[in-house]
Amino acid sequence: MSVLDLPRPAWMGEDLVLLSDTARRFFLEECAPHYDRWEAQGAVDRDIWLKAGETGLLGAEVPEAYGGPGGSFAHDAVITWEANRAGIDGWGGPLHSAIVVPYIVQYGSEEQKQRWLPRLVSGELIGAIAMTEPGAGSDLQAIRTTARRDGNHYLINGAKTFITNGQLANLIVVVTKTAPGEGAKGTSLFVVETDETEGFRRGRALDKIGLKANDTSELFFEDMRVPADALLGHGEGEGFVQLMQQLPQERLLIAIYAMGRIERALAVTLDYVKARQVFGQAVIDFQNSRFVLAECKSEATIAKVFVDHCIERHLRGELDTATASMAKYWVTDLQCTIIDRCLQLHGGYGYMNEYPIARMYRDARVERIYGGTNEIMKVVIARTL
Numbered sequence: 001m002s003v004l005d006l007p008r009p010a011w012m013g014e015d016l017v018l019l020s021d022t023a024r025r026f027f028l029e030e031c032a033p034h035y036d037r038w039e040a041q042g043a044v045d046r047d048i049w050l051k052a053g054e055t056g057l058l059g060a061e062v063p064e065a066y067g068g069p070g071g072s073f074a075h076d077a078v079i080t081w082e083a084n085r086a087g088i089d090g091w092g093g094p095l096h097s098a099i100v101v102p103y104i105v106q107y108g109s110e111e112q113k114q115r116w117l118p119r120l121v122s123g124e125l126i127g128a129i130a131m132t133e134p135g136a137g138s139d140l141q142a143i144r145t146t147a148r149r150d151g152n153h154y155l156i157n158g159a160k161t162f163i164t165n166g167q168l169a170n171l172i173v174v175v176t177k178t179a180p181g182e183g184a185k186g187t188s189l190f191v192v193e194t195d196e197t198e199g200f201r202r203g204r205a206l207d208k209i210g211l212k213a214n215d216t217s218e219l220f221f222e223d224m225r226v227p228a229d230a231l232l233g234h235g236e237g238e239g240f241v242q243l244m245q246q247l248p249q250e251r252l253l254i255a256i257y258a259m260g261r262i263e264r265a266l267a268v269t270l271d272y273v274k275a276r277q278v279f280g281q282a283v284i285d286f287q288n289s290r291f292v293l294a295e296c297k298s299e300a301t302i303a304k305v306f307v308d309h310c311i312e313r314h315l316r317g318e319l320d321t322a323t324a325s326m327a328k329y330w331v332t333d334l335q336c337t338i339i340d341r342c343l344q345l346h347g348g349y350g351y352m353n354e355y356p357i358a359r360m361y362r363d364a365r366v367e368r369i370y371g372g373t374n375e376i377m378k379v380v381i382a383r384t385l
């Protein structure tokens with residue numbers, strides 16, 4: 001049940017209602033009981049990936065011919081929303097399914113699809129995408145990782161940082177320069193199966209303020225030798241266009257994470273303010289609490305309607321990057337505002353880690369930074385003025 005009184009969106013057919021029930025049960029029964037331990041160990045258990053695969057929650061967009069369910073982004077949207085509504089924010093499944101897998105589905109050769117997609121659907125392969133470097137985040141064109149052809153191989157050299165799923169991933173889409181002097185045209189993507197690759201090294205799992213159950217990491221490539229057919233696309237130099245084409249989906253996905261968390265924040269806060277007694281009455285009975293929650297519910301409803309509109313447009317292939325950037329920036333900002341107000345309504349208990357709102361406060365903050373910062377979203381939107 002949602003705390004928002006909205007009708008089921010038009011994009012969500014009966015099959016998606018069933019998927020949503022399956023996903024909710026999986027996250028509440030298989031993930032939630034282990035979440036504190038995952039946070040303490042800084043990563044989810046590897047076997048949760050295999051269980052998610054068995055339950056049909058990975059690689060929703062993979063066609064049946066490659067072992068997938070042949071779904072669409074609508075399936076990823078439902079799974080992502082349920083994961084976040086259940087508080088399973090640190091599991092990198094949505095990034096794997098809706099960000100990494102589409103690169104192979106859309107740009108992979110027949111041979112690459114057969115080699116990787118079935119194992120991405122089963123959870124045997126865990127995906128990551130490595131764009132960011134110590135010296136290049138917002139300015140992706142400044143990346144310095146190089147890939148140099150060497151016979152039937154490429155040698156890749158460089159360092160990446162902040163990579164989600166970085167310790168567990170064994171299939172990584174790596175952004176490189178094959179022609180360093182040529183700006184965007186010199187960018188190429190490689191798909192690296194790390195289990196069999198010389199010259200690949202994982203650095204530290206980074207110590208973050210939130211999302212502690214995710215193994216966000218540094219990665220190093222030292223003469224990393226990959227076969228020439230690890231290149232994605234028809235030839236060198238297609239990487240920047242591939243990255244740009246995937247932006248609307250990546251940004252919309254982050255807005256959906258935020259929407260799921262907003263709903264969770266409202267749900268846990270409503271439960272809390274109804275139960276907590278102060279000055280002989282429930283916290284929800286103070287006019288201030290009612291007004292704050294009325295504002296939150298109104299803004300959350302407006303956000304959900306806009307996110308549903310973006311999902312519908314995306315499913316028709318009509319979502320442009322600027323509109324997706326509006327969703328990413330506005331809903332992730334709103335998420336932080338709403339979670340902050342909800343924490344305040346918890347009083348001191350909101351600052352205690354044993355209350356879900358405390359972890360939500362820590363976990364939400366990064367959404368305004370990753371996937372392109374919200375300032376970069378505004379740069380993109382402003383170009384349309």
Ligand SMILES: Cc1cc2nc3c(=O)[nH]c(=O)nc-3n(C[C@H](O)[C@H](O)[C@H](O)COP(=O)(O)OP(=O)(O)OC[C@H]3O[C@@H](n4cnc5c(N)ncnc54)[C@H](O)[C@@H]3O)c2cc1C
Nearest residue numbers: 129130131132136137138162163164369370371372373375
């Ligand atoms: C937990 C976490 C997970 C991540 N996961 C991944 C991942 O899986 N893969 C990956 O490749 N990356 C990942 N990232 C990296 C993330 O995408 C980058 O941190 C982000 O793009 C910003 O880059 P930066 O950190 O280098 O900041 P910088 O680019 O150094 O930005 C610093 C500040 O300058 C501002 N700024 C920059 N350019 C402009 C401009 N033109 N106008 C106005 N302001 C500007 C920014 O908004 C920011 O406030 C992750 C990051 C985190 C924290």
